[in-house]
Amino acid sequence: MSDLELGPERRDAASPEHRGMILRYTAGERTNHWMVAMAFVLAALSGLALFHPALFGLSGLFGGGPWTRILHPFIGLAMLLAFLPFALRVGSENRMQPRDWAWLRQYRDVVMNREDRLPEVGRYNAGQKLVFYAIVLCLTGLLLSGVAIWRAYFSIYFPAVVVRWGAVLHALCALVLICTIIVHIYAAIWVKGSVEAMTRGRVTRGWAWKHHRAWFREIMTRAANSRPRPD
Amino acid sequence: MALQSLDIVRRSATTSRSPQIREPSGGREVAKLIDTTKCIGCKACQVACMEWNDLRDEIGTNIGQYQNPADLSANTWTLMRFAEVENSKGDLEWLIRKDGCMHCADPGCLKACPSPGAIVQYANGIVDFQEENCIGCGYCIAGCPFDIPRISKKDKKVYKCTLCSDRVAVGLEPACIKACPTGALVFGTKDDMKQHAAERIEDLKSRGFEQAGLYDPAGVGGTHVMYVLHHADQPHNYVDLPADPRISRAVLLWKGFSKPLGLAVMALTALAxxxxxxxxxxxxxxxxxxxxxxxxxxxxxKAP
Structure with a gap:
């Protein structure tokens, strides 16, 4: 997928109107991301209310215990539905490459902000790719186990042992997903400019050069190729 | 079915202690003893349960057995289950078991319940659902090793035998006990019931039922509904009475240490x-x- 081929917003990815800023996420991608994010927050809060007695008070946010129980599975489905098109958009750019494994092996340099020592990164770094796969796996697990423990409609079709282990799997997938998202949110706070990328859509050239150099190179090469040459 | 006149010792989804200061003199553990060897399958107990608790189940269809209705439901809290079993001598034995909540000392339903106070255990051992706190998730159904709680289609709340906690609270015996014409059902303190059962078992052994015994499964800490069985070595013959019921490992994992551990992992991730x-x-x-x-x-x- 080329950043320069998709509509006008993409075409002027590196145009001077944006003072050299580069389009990282289109309006569609940003909308989609925040739909997933909102559904996640609601699903996590309502799920946590049912997970630990200390958090049962969160059910008040959803109109009490029964309403939390009624709404939670539908919110979960909404998250899944919102994530599907997002996964189709970004899935192909999250394939692990040899340089990603090298990047992961140098995790010390990653957490100590020594990016100059790391291999070049494409549109997504290995950490972001792992977040992507964790979300895909967890949502799959949550869907399958969630159907089995959805008492109002489906539990009756499953033997007790499946419902019991389904509940364990559901809690485990939710735990991994919540921790993954905590890491994801922290990474956005840590790497300055990331939040702007997902709220305003654009990043500075310096940001792209520092954090996603291979992607920056790709975009600049395309921009240069598509521009009419003076000679 | 909330009852303030009974002292609550355990409450679902509650990590702090229940009020403990009272030491009720009548707080000794009670039990219902079901003597399957005296039961004639008349279903008076089923009728009494319906009457006292104002329950009317839908009229079902004949399933080719005396068992009616076909299964426990939100409106049927106790049910005579009929088994036709051929014994080793080639004789037919008609084994009848009054099914319903066993009122476990270590209740899987209470352990699984996420809603504070929706399931309580009284000092006398009765495990009671307090439907006004029930959120209808059905976790108790997964938690129960005896497959007892049933969710209502009408209000999405879960129901089961209360051991007539309302009657017991005011010194009456449960409605089913009151109705039993043969003395197959008896009610009293758990110690008295065990003693009574021991006498019955001795009698049964003298009549040739060498494997007669008491069903008070230790895997759930004992129960407050116990059976005298003619064949205590074959509980499964009594329509799938589990030989060694325990709270499933899945439920213990899910509702045991994984809860605080899960919270700790999330908190540590954020703190990191x-x-x-x-x-x-x-x-x-x-x-x-x-x-x-x-x-x-x-x-x-310059050089693309």
Whole structure:
């Protein structure tokens, strides 16, 4: 997928109107991301209310215990539905490459902000790719186990042992997903400019050069190729 | 079915202690003893349960057995289950078991319930659902080793035998006990019931039922509904009475240490992020990065 081929917003990815800023996420991608994010927050809060007695008070946010129980599975489905098109958009750019494994092996340099020592990164770094796969796996697990423990409609079709282990799997997938998202949110706070990328859509050239150099190179090469040459 | 006149010792989804200061003199553990060897399958207990608790189940269809209705439901809290079993001598035995909540000392339903106070255990051992706190998730159904709680289609709340906690609270015996014409059902303190059962078992053994015994399964800490069985070595013959009921390992894992551990893992993940920020700080881009980016861009423009 080329950043320069998709509509006008993409075409002027590196145009001077944006003072050299580069389009990282289109309006569609940003909308989609925040739909997933909102559904996640609601699903996590309502799920946590049912997970630990200390958090049962969160059910008040959803109109009490029964309403939390009624709404939670539908919110979960909404998250899944919102994530599907997002996964189709970004899935192909999250394939692990040899340089990603090298990047992961140098995790010390990653957490100590020594990016100059790391291999070049494409549109997504290995950490972001792992977040992507964790979300895909967890949502799959949550869907399958969630159907089995959805008492109002489906539990009756499953033997007790499946419902019991389904509940364990559901809690485990939710735990991994919540921790993954905590890491994801922290990474956005840590790497300055990331939040702007997902709220305003654009990043500075310096940001792209520092954090996603291979992607920056790709975009600049395309921009240069598509521009009419003076000679 | 809330009853303030009974002392609550355990409450679902509650990590703090229940009020403990009272030491009720009548707080000794009670039990219902079901003597399957005296039961004639008349279903008076079923009728009494319906009457006292104002329950009317839907009229079902004949399933080719005396058992009616076909299964426990939100409106049927006790049910005579009929088994036709051929014994080793080739004789037919008609084994009848009054099914319903066993009122476990260690109740799987209470352990699984996420709603504070929706399931309680009284000092006398009765496990009671308090439907006004029930959120209808059905976790208790997964938690129960005896497959007892049933969710109502009408109100999405879960129901089961209360052991007539309302009657017991005012010194009456449960309605089913009152109705039993043969004395197959008896009610009293758990100790008395055990003693009574021991006498019955001795009698049964003298009549040739060598495997007669008491069903008070230790896997759930004992129960407050016990059976005298003619064949205590074959509980499964009594329509799948489990030989060694236990709370499933899945439920213990899900509702045991995984709950605090899960919260701790989430909190530690967030704390790790916070202290990373405090110690290492943000990853920012500065003018030198912008300059380097412009240089690279210029180079790419010249020699694509």
């Amino acid at each position: 992020g916070f202290f990373h920020y405090i110690r290492v700080g943000p990853d920012e881009t500065d003018a030198s990065d912008e300059a380097a980016a412009h240089e690279l861009a210029k180079r790419l423009e």
